[in-house]
Amino acid sequence: MNRTIVLAKKEINSYLNSPLGYIVAGVFLVASGYLFMQGFFIAGQVSMRGFFALMPAVLLFILPAVTMSSWAEEKRSGTAEVLLTLPLENGQTVLGKFLAAFSFLAMLLILTFAIPMMLGDLGTYDGGAVLAGYIGTLFLGAAYIAIGLWVSSVTKNQITAFLMALVVIFLFYIVGSSFLLDSMPALAATLGKNLSLATHFNSILRGVISLKDIVYYVSVVILFLFLNAQAVRERKWR
Amino acid sequence: MIRVEHLVKRYGDFTALDDVSFELKEGEVVGLLGPNGAGKTTLLRLLVSFLKPDEGKVEIDGMDTRKAILEQKIKSKIGYLPEQAPLYEDMLVEEYLEFIGRMQGIGEGEIGDRVDAVIDKCALAEKRNAEINTLSKGYRQRVGIAQALIHNPRIVILDEPTTGLDPKQRIEIRDLIREIGKDRTVILSSHILSEVQSTCSRVIIINRGQIVADGTPEDLERSARGNAKILVEISEERLPLLDRLKGLEGVLEATMTEKKIIIEVGKDIEVRSEVARLVVQSDAGLLSLAREETSLEDIFINLTNQGNE
Numbered sequence: 001m002n003r004t005i006v007l008a009k010k011e012i013n014s015y016l017n018s019p020l021g022y023i024v025a026g027v028f029l030v031a032s033g034y035l036f037m038q039g040f041f042i043a044g045q046v047s048m049r050g051f052f053a054l055m056p057a058v059l060l061f062i063l064p065a066v067t068m069s070s071w072a073e074e075k076r077s078g079t080a081e082v083l084l085t086l087p088l089e090n091g092q093t094v095l096g097k098f099l100a101a102f103s104f105l106a107m108l109l110i111l112t113f114a115i116p117m118m119l120g121d122l123g124t125y126d127g128g129a130v131l132a133g134y135i136g137t138l139f140l141g142a143a144y145i146a147i148g149l150w151v152s153s154v155t156k157n158q159i160t161a162f163l164m165a166l167v168v169i170f171l172f173y174i175v176g177s178s179f180l181l182d183s184m185p186a187l188a189a190t191l192g193k194n195l196s197l198a199t200h201f202n203s204i205l206r207g208v209i210s211l212k213d214i215v216y217y218v219s220v221v222i223l224f225l226f227l228n229a230q231a232v233r234e235r236k237w238r
Numbered sequence: 239m240i241r242v243e244h245l246v247k248r249y250g251d252f253t254a255l256d257d258v259s260f261e262l263k264e265g266e267v268v269g270l271l272g273p274n275g276a277g278k279t280t281l282l283r284l285l286v287s288f289l290k291p292d293e294g295k296v297e298i299d300g301m302d303t304r305k306a307i308l309e310q311k312i313k314s315k316i317g318y319l320p321e322q323a324p325l326y327e328d329m330l331v332e333e334y335l336e337f338i339g340r341m342q343g344i345g346e347g348e349i350g351d352r353v354d355a356v357i358d359k360c361a362l363a364e365k366r367n368a369e370i371n372t373l374s375k376g377y378r379q380r381v382g383i384a385q386a387l388i389h390n391p392r393i394v395i396l397d398e399p400t401t402g403l404d405p406k407q408r409i410e411i412r413d414l415i416r417e418i419g420k421d422r423t424v425i426l427s428s429h430i431l432s433e434v435q436s437t438c439s440r441v442i443i444i445n446r447g448q449i450v451a452d453g454t455p456e457d458l459e460r461s462a463r464g465n466a467k468i469l470v471e472i473s474e475e476r477l478p479l480l481d482r483l484k485g486l487e488g489v490l491e492a493t494m495t496e497k498k499i500i501i502e503v504g505k506d507i508e509v510r511s512e513v514a515r516l517v518v519q520s521d522a523g524l525l526s527l528a529r530e531e532t533s534l535e536d537i538f539i540n541l542t543n544q545g546n547e
Contacts, residue, residue: 002343003340003341003343006337006340006341007341010326010329010337014326014328014329017328018328077324077327078320078321078322078324079324079325079326081283081288081318081320081324082318082320082324082325082338082385084288085286085287085288085313085316085318085320086313086338086341086342087309087310087311087313087314087341087342087343088310088341089309089310235288235289
């Protein structure tokens with residue numbers, strides 16, 4: 001476990017030492033803040049609902065940029081050979097990289113605390129709903145990150161990793177959208193709805209964090225981290 | 239210390255290693271020699287458990303690398319420098335060594351001393367706080383070696399540690415390897431023969447995935463097939479001389495072209511004094527006389543050319 005933390009720290013430092021980390025953070029804050037504020041005064045409600053509703057789309061572009069280099073760059077530069085001959089189990093290495101990206105996401109979300117602080121000046125808002133929104137975003141983001149890391153582990157090129165992650169996450173997201181479900185047979189529709197990243201996120205946003213949703217996100221994360229460890233074990237990129 | 243048995247590794251249809259077996263004892267410094275693409279890197283990657291064998295096995299200190307449960311234990315016994323010394327470019331030298339040290343399981347109390355020790359050993363003091371992407375190839379290679387030594391492993395494996403260096407850097411790295419080899423088992427690969435000859439107590443030559451020679455540099459030279467040559471330079475060509483030389487015991491062949499005589503003799507036959515006497519007797523004007531052994535270079539070229547044409 002200790003080594004997992006050492007690796008996670010090193011990865012977080014490399015996000016914070018690279019221009020990419022700051023570009024990603026800047027784009028995230030500007031894009032989400034701007035898009036939220038655009039509708040905020042029209043709606044005229046002291047609520048962050050609109051902000052969290054943006055998260056699936058904004059993070060779709062942000063998180064693949066965070067995870068794209070995690071494995072692809074190690075493989076391209078050859079450092080994977082150093083990393084994977086260190087006395088760690090594959091699972092520890094994969095977990096270390098996941099924790100680093102997840103911590104980076106948490107830092108991004110902390111930077112948005114300015115919004116609820118501003119809301120407090122404008123009126124009273126439902127603190128529970130905001131908390132649920134942040135928790136839901138963390139779960140959603142964790143799933144995005146696990147998918148992005150897995151994609152990065154099966155490619156050797158960052159750009160490919162970015163685009164592939166975007167596509168895979170997008171598919172996972174829209175599989176639950178109504179325009180698709182309406183044209184599907186009942187069984188497939190239920191399946192699609194329950195598999196979709198969107199369904200579970202929306203249910204958390206309504207302010208109810210149910211065990212079902214948590215189990216769903218945790219399963220998605222574990223599944224993709226497992227696939228990631230498998231790809232690393234088999235040295236899939238050769 | 240290291241035992242390799244009937245190792246086979248395939249990439250699709252291509253067999254990179256074909257039934258390779260050998261054993262290394264504690265403290266040996268072994269040079270793995272072969273042309274590019276012979277399977278050196280593949281063999282080293284199997285030794286460090288970066289790749290898994292398709293057949294056969296590798297044992298480190300009696301532990302089978304195929305057993306997942308032993309993997310961590312085996313890995314921590316080995317220090318490894320991959321080909322091209324891949325490093326995390328955005329880290330400082332010191333920071334990088336500390337990171338690898340912690341990953342190797344060195345505790346908080348010890349880590350500072352270990353980093354100091356390898357920085358000292360690899361002469362990196364000057365670059366301690368430099369960012370890795372600003373380093374020259376020679377320094378990068380040293381950081382790579384320092385990284386492999388950080389946890390004081392008993393086995394050090396270096397893949398082409400001197401490739402791409404200038405002659406001065408090469409000598410420095412060679413000295414460093416000799417220093418490391420004093421109290422450890424070292425395996426290094428190279429396609430440059432003189433390198434291996436000057437640093438290693440044992441040479442394993444591989445070609446097309448198979449071991450074609452294995453022994454001390456002297457052993458290999460002695461067992462070389464082919465004969466020694468005696469080269470004689472004279473100032474006047476005298477025809478009867480050649481026949482007399484051919485008549486000497488142990489001489490297999492003698493030829494003369496433009497005042498140069500090449501005499502082939504069996505590898506353990508010494509006829510130089512007789513040759514000198516005959517040349518002087520026939521008044522040919524002896525200018526020089528030298529014996530030429532088959533060099534390790536010849537053996538290497540000879541062995542690695544087989545089956546390549």
